[in-house]
Amino acid sequence: MAPHSTSPPPQTTSASAPPHIEPSFPLSNSSLSYWHRTTRAFKYLNANSTVSVPSSSPIVIIGSGLSGALTAFSLITTHSVTASDILILEAREAVSGASGRNAGHVRPDAFRGFTGYASLHGSEQALKIIANEKLVFERVDAFVKEHGVQCDFHPTTTFDVCLTEEFAKYEKEAYDAFVQAGGDVGHVKFWQGEEARRRTRVEGTVAAYEWPAGSSHPAKLCQWLLKTVVEQGAKLWTHCPALELKDTAGRKWAVSTPRGVVTADKVVHCTNGYSAALLPQLKSFVTPNKAQAHALVPQHGYTGDQVLESTMSLRYSMHHFYSLIQRQGDGTLVLGVSRANPELSQSTKAQVVSFDDGSFNSEVADDALRRFKIIFPQTESEKQRHGEGLDHAWTGVIGMTPDSVPLVGPIDELPGQYICAGFNGHGMARIWTCAPGLARLMQGGQWEETGLPECFQYTAERLSRTAQKRQKPSVW
Secondary structure, three states: OOOOOOOOOOOOOOOOOOOOOOOOOOOOOOOOOHHHHOOOOOOOOOOOOOOOOOOEEEEEEEOOOHHHHHHHHHHHHOOOOOHHHEEEEOOOOOOOOHHHOOOOEEOOOOOOOHHHHHHHHOHHHHHHHHHHHHHHHHHHHHHHHHHOOOOOOEEEEEEEEEOOHHHHHHHHHHHHHHHHOOOOOOOOEEEEHHHHHHHHOOOOOOEEEEEEEEEOOHHHHHHHHHHHHHHOOOEEEOOOOOOEEEEEOOOEEEEEEOOEEEEEEEEEEOOHHHHHHOOHHHOOOOEEEEEEEEEEEOOHHHOHHHOOOOEEEEEOOOOOEEEEEEOOOOOOEEEEEOOOOOOOOHHHHHOOEOOOOOOOOHHHHHHHHHHHHHHOOHHHHOOOOOOOEEEEEEEEEEEEOOOOOOEEEEOOOOOOEEEEEOOOOOHHHOHHHHHHHHHHHHOOOOHHHHOOOHHHEOOHHHHHHHHHHOOOOOOO
16 A cells, blocks of 8 residues: 555546566665654564575465465465465565555545446446445554554544535545445435535635545564564565566475575465566556655644544646544654645656656645645644754655556466456555455455455456557556
């Protein structure tokens, strides 16, 4: 999951293919996110960072983010796979990718994406996609409570805040289309005018929709999963990227790393935006998008009993938006931004297709802070004290697909290889069903048993069909 997870609905276009960029492995000079900075004492952060890999492992999972960690957890706890049969390879330190770089949302789409998904996959699949995201939030909530996971999880509500009449109109049309198709909106509340402004505390609110959602410390959540599987016997090798996969005799795969070759019966790609580095057939299908988030120390008006309870997506238009959570423990505000802001320069917008998560863009940061003061004008009137304001900015790489849904399942043309990737900046609203679903498929289950929308399934035909349409992904 990425610096923000408040995604717009997908859109179909035949204007051009996605911008071309050569596949890449994770870059070594990645920055630290707010979440990384506050979990430097994680015991397995650099596990086995100098040790040669085992010569063999029945299962190799590439990637230690939420999809990789939860796949391992599901295999062990649900399907009784022997933990020591699992090896997790991570190119950098544990949870160094998108799962440790998002903006802290656990935010399902309640209806807004329906029309876009329907245009790509049909109404039936679109309804399933929205329903699946609601289910994911419920499962994360239940999981954290059942296991007592200390990840600052805060079940609350979220607002889609319409800051223009034009976007309010679009949102209403999406809502109406979803309802007409039979979508469930029993959990969605609608506010407008003065009531919307009072509830959101955003003076420019035209209308707002509210539904259950949450926030978390994503790195702590993922680290809990990793710690659990490692202490049950699974192996974690950090700073050890998988560089090449070769077929060997006996239907096994030789996975080359800088510290040796490990032979595996099954290989799982949980590499999201980096998937094409090892799967060249995804070169034009999974596009890396660089997103940016900011941690702010709040001023007086957002401290104490004035801390924001709900999370928000603050929208001027489909692709000009800001996401916001406020952490209930320390009050930190986490502000995510879109890159389609009309006030940004063309050169800055062009930088969105990138594998560079080692730096942030100062123009984007300046815009985020300026816009925050416009949306919440009371902060402008307060004199900012030393220690308040922008504390940190960071970036992360989102894995975009041209049909706006993830890739899950066996890679049939490569028997023994599987994938759980391409979350389009919405990993926290999808992984908690996708990873357990993949684990079931790995153990011989059928797609129907996963409960996932059929359009999530990896097939060579899906790649070919989408390439022929020359769709391009939405830009978050």
